[in-house]
Amino acid sequence: MAHFDENARPFSHQWLNERLAIDTLKRVLSTEYWIPKNINFLWAMGMVLAATFGLLLVSGIFLLMYYQPNTELAFDSVNYTIMTEVGYGWLWRHIHGVGASVVFLVIYIHMFTGIYYGSYKRGRELIWLSGMLLFVTFSAEAFSGYMLPWGQMSYWAGMVITNLFSGGSLHADALVEWIRGDYVPGQAFLNRFFMLHVLLLPLVIIGLIVLHFGTLRIPHVNNQEGEELDFEKEAALYKEGKIRESKVIPFNPVFLSKDVFVLGIYFIFFFYLVFYHFEFAMDPVNFDPADPLKTPPHIYPEWYFLWSYEILRPFPTDPGLVAFGIAQVIFFLLPFLDKSPNVAPAHKRGLFKYWFWALLIDMIVLTFMGKLPPEGIWSVIGLIAAIFFFVLWIALPIITKKEKKL
Amino acid sequence: MANNKKGRRDFMGMVLGGYTALGGLGALYAMKRTWDPLPSVKAAGFTTLNIDDYKENELVVEKWRGKPVFVLRQSPATIEKLKKEKPEDLKRLIKVGDAHFTICVGLCTHLGCIPAFRPETQDFLCACHGGVYDITAEVTKAPPPRGLDIPPFRIDGKKIVLGEKGPEYEKMLADGITMPV
Structure with a gap:
């Protein structure tokens, strides 16, 4: 039976401790949550992402107060009301647009850091899987948000992406119409994607962030050498005052102060973009109102979807859809396709080092080809890069199986 | 127990x-x-085309159920050329009196972009993924899996009603010329 001291002052430390165990919570979640010393600034990307999500949430709340989810009014509510009438409306829009783009840049850095250092391997599989769920949900969040200004790119991206659900030769047109609530994207479509964007998907994202943090707590973060630390021993050293000898530091306040430093640098970059280079996140085509009778001459997604779009594009419909589908989920399988027992950075893992850089370069090539028109030499390069992407994933279990145990 | x-x-x-x-x-x-989809959306109407409104070799884009519909009245020269080079394409044309029409939903059968008509090459190019269709909107270059779909139609004298199924349309479906849309 819990003990409640009748003399404890309401809301005093003792009173809260008896009811909420605040000392235990603080110890487990912050002051005795141990972080290895041997890490670099790339380990701050998680906190950078959390902060960017915070910025998206706050700017989104302010945009929501003037945005109209109506096919007749949406375009003007964004481009006229919010941009010209609402005091500092432009600021929220630019933060939201730049944030949506930059959040994917940081997600990719975060992912490739994890791949490079083997942070998805034994004991950390759930961190990788929950992170991939976050990536997929963020993608859905970005797509649904892109519909809302109801410009030409919104409309035609909505048309093309919902058509993917017809499954090529399966001709599941009824499913596509069900998703849209109409034969073509219209009012029903805009309303339901608005709901997804501002309520359902953000709820899922918040839940997944909690899960992602949870999966990290027991295995702890990885380090630059993939060294398996005895956290209890290292923590004991630290608590004895042997701070120099210990290989770990507490999350709060020591590690967090480094995170905050990286955040400080990041925000300079972020707000530089918001104030001086927001246009990279604002496609000029989307400043034309949606017109169901006119496709823009060249449709492409935002840069962060280009690599997977380029995997869809060079193939005929059905193989293209299958390739696209596989590309969307293949990263989930990474912890199980990497057969090597080594938890080590890529540069110590033989062939895996070349695999890592080949994957990164291939995805960059796919990204560039996705932006270029599908003609001539660009089509050929795109096709080769798309095939190479699959070759890499087929090769992964083979080359990692051959890897020598370190 | x-x-x-x-x-x-x-x-x-x-x-x-x-x-x-x-x-x-x-x-x-x-x-x-x-x-x-709401009943009001499902019940969304029919589009009636009057064949005298269309000039030969001039593409007109009409709207049916929110989708663009290409209407192209073929010239006798095109018909002659097709008879020689691609007789199977003639089955895709809708004949009203002695006028031949290409009428199809103007959405690429790949992923639904609107292909552009190129009068100089007498074909349709979809800019999204590079698909090409010939003058009767039959596909000639992948990725699209098939020619543009022909909407349900019924010929009524000099009028064509889109959305109603006439015997000519039923025959096209039966012959596999088009898919139901």
Whole structure:
């Protein structure tokens, strides 16, 4: 039976401790949550992402107060009301647009850091899987948000992406119409994607962030050498005052102060973009109102979807859809396709080092080809890069199986 | 006795589980129905085309159920050329009196972009993924899996009603010239 001291002052430390165990919570979640010393600034990307999500949430709340989810009014509510009438409306829009783009840049850095250092391997599989769920949900969040200004790119991206659900030769047109609530994207479509964007998907994202943090707590973060630390021993050293000898530091306040430093640098970059280079996140085509009778001459997604779009594009419909589908989920399988027992950075893992850089370069090539028109030499390069992407994933279990145990 | 009790609890557990599953299914069905297109959308009307409004070799884009519909009246020269080079394409044309029409939903059968008509090469190019269709909107370059779909139509004297199914359309469906849209 819990003990409640009748003399404890309401809301005093003792009173809260008896009811909420605040000392235990603080110890487990912050002051005795141990972080290895041997890490670099790339380990701050998680906190950078959390902060960017915070910025998206706050700017989104302010945009929501003037945005109209109506096919007749949406375009003007964004481009006229919010941009010209609402005091500092432009600021929220630019933060939201730049944030949506930059959040994917940081997600990719975060992912490739994890791949490079083997942070998805034994004991950390759930961190990788929950992170991939976050990536997929963020993608859905970005797509649904892109519909809302109801410009030409919104409309035609909505048309093309919902058509993917017809499954090529399966001709599941009824499913596509069900998703849209109409034969073509219209009012029903805009309303339901608005709901997804501002309520359902953000709820899922918040839940997944909690899960992602949870999966990290027991295995702890990885380090630059993939060294398996005895956290209890290292923590004991630290608590004895042997701070120099210990290989770990507490999350709060020591590690967090480094995170905050990286955040400080990041925000300079972020707000530089918001104030001086927001246009990279604002496609000029989307400043034309949606017109169901006119496709823009060249449709492409935002840069962060280009690599997977380029995997869809060079193939005929059905193989293209299958390739696209596989590309969307293949990263989930990474912890199980990497057969090597080594938890080590890529540069110590033989062939895996070349695999890592080949994957990164291939995805960059796919990204560039996705932006270029599908003609001539660009089509050929795109096709080769798309095939190479699959070759890499087929090769992964083979080359990692051959890897020598370190 | 203990086993007996456990059996009773299992039974109650299954009844509760089954009852909950039933409610869950009901809720899912309601949610599915809420996402369905509204009756007013489903009932969205018909488009009537008057054949005298169209000039030969001039593409006109009409609207049917929110989708663009290409209407192209073919010239006798094109018909002659098709007879020689691609006789099977003639089946895609809609004949009203002695006028031949290409009428199709102007959405690429790949992923639904609107292909552009190129008068100089007498074909349609979809800029999204590079698909090409010939003058009768039959596909000539992948990725599109098939020619542009022909909407349901009924010929009524000098008029063509889109959305109603006439015998000519039913024959096209039966012959596999087009898919139902």
